[in-house]
Amino acid sequence: MDFAIDTAGPRFAPVILAGGSGTRFWPRSRRAHAKQVLALDGDKSMIQQTLERLLPIASANDVWIVTNQLLAEVIAEQLPQVGRKNILAEPVARNTAPACALAAFMLEHEAPETVIGVFPSDHVVGNRERFVEVIRAGIKLAASGERIVVLGVPPTRAETGYGYIELGGEMDAAALPCGDVPVRRVKRFTEKPDLARAEQFVAEGNYAWNSGIFLWSARTLANAVREHCPAMVPLLQQIAASHASSHAGFSGVFAELYPLCQNISIDYAVLEPRSARGETVSEIYCLPADFAWSDLGSWTALYEHRISCAPQLADSGNVCDGTSTHSVIIDAAGNYVYALGKAVALVGVSNLVVVETADALLITTRERSQDVGKVVAQLKSRGRYDLI
């Protein structure tokens, strides 16, 4: 495998979306220390791992980070390779469409053929080699014409929290620059279906989860925004011009104009209306995100990811993180524990999630760990902003 930057290919500008303020990893995740800057899996944070995965195919100079003002500083510290000018702190959250579109307008004048890749900053990838292979294929595909490339995850369960992509037939590999990576047309996007539909999608076999990873040239994306979201175009163009000319004046312009943009996801704004044109004319293609992807949506998902990456754990099935000393396990299985550098003893317990921080202790089960959002909501309603 070749981990050198592919200088022969099109210029590639990853845009890492890091504005989320999830509560799912409470008590470790907080407003000012969200999931993407936590080291949930290994020593590096999610966003550090996101960048690390991309550096074999992108120059750090071409990487953009879009985040919020609470997280910008810690991200700048965690990613010293990325220039401070390339870290954009949104004055208010406006979902993903304005963030992606801003990147397109920034690059369109200078280098419209540049392929923009949109990457969530809080997902894990088990197989980085395959990740590079698929992204390289996607870059080539996106660079050849007005194509939009989405990465779809082979679904493993009837998850109702994801978007689903309905896939058309497989394309002729010889006609496309994607090597061995299979390419399929996209027929339709469906956001968060109910359980019955999700089960039907998984059973039918021609659906993929929307990974949130998209590839398209700056020109393609800018044109799509001009077509589908014309109101935000002058705003974003003015912000882009300000950024290009003077970083000092930029934050004022950004703060003034960005909040006026429509608060909408790139899926709803561009991908859904495009796919509604019908399979043969929409020019949206799907590559498989078959690189052991997980969005780590809960402590339980983290537990499952850790077990899948370390089959030797599967015997006892206990994951003890954060602890620097021995654990004592007696008749215990299936537990996830994060404790601050202390010995952990598990006796006769199973399928628990226990997470300790300096100011909080969460005790729940793998089955209920998605409900930590309710804890955060209660703390918020009690005014305990110190804890959220």
Add this chain to the structure above:
Amino acid sequence: MDFAIDTAGPRFAPVILAGGSGTRFWPRSRRAHAKQVLALDGDKSMIQQTLERLLPIASANDVWIVTNQLLAEVIAEQLPQVGRKNILAEPVARNTAPACALAAFMLEHEAPETVIGVFPSDHVVGNRERFVEVIRAGIKLAASGERIVVLGVPPTRAETGYGYIELGGEMDAAALPCGDVPVRRVKRFTEKPDLARAEQFVAEGNYAWNSGIFLWSARTLANAVREHCPAMVPLLQQIAASHASSHAGFSGVFAELYPLCQNISIDYAVLEPRSARGETVSEIYCLPADFAWSDLGSWTALYEHRISCAPQLADSGNVCDGTSTHSVIIDAAGNYVYALGKAVALVGVSNLVVVETADALLITTRERSQDVGKVVAQLKSRGRYDLI
């Protein structure tokens, strides 16, 4: 109720036995910080509460503490009312008979009519008023003749970890100085029966648990030791004489002679042979320890004690100790949590025991909490003396 010291009655010298090195409250209990010096129930330690219960009926000058060398300093700090000379640190553990006998020989010359009360240092008493009433009655009974008084706990379950006292008929109250406190003869002692016998004892109704609280005059106890344990008499008399004459030389004599005493409990050494004489001649009497007694033998016992003392907790049934901030409880019941001054969130869990210290985190269930001894044993076998 009269909480003043009863100066009209016989002199009363409580001997608090505090040598235990239990592992049942790991990770809070350690070798150098055993259960008796922990504040498991409220702000005061078990031994502080033990002393506090006795001070309405005893002068602090007359209180003796027998402990081990690891705990003597922390006990002296916790009990400033008790003179340092009255805190005896055993050079080696020799069970309860030598400790009780030593107190008897120390007091026999000076004031042989003094009633010695033997009290474990790690039990809880819910009803202190009744405790004082029963002990006062016991002191009067023990002072009138060569009587041995034991306190028996009305059994509530077929516990196999306790000693059982078989009771004879109730005595004529008018003939005894015990006021309203009922007195029964003791027929027999049975240490830790198997489950079938324990169930039979509880069903028969004429059995009590041995509380480990005994009352007898110094002379009665010294005579009993002379009769049943003659080998330790010269050793203990020499230690007692050394203590009376010079505290400086005392520790050398104590260290030399005490280890030569027989390692035996006062129950086996004196009470069982005495009771074997038959009910009518043994002169052993039982008063009811009917003052909401618990020996707090496990985290589960502590949980049950706390719930019984705070019926308002019984609804949610969660006890959160040690924490200074709010707790968030969502669909959780029956849990005991001790956390170090942090918010605790319980989501969808029941009947757990979770205990955090600076260097350890225990996660178990109420059903399995008695198995923390196994954790300590594993840590010991791995040489982790820092954690035990």
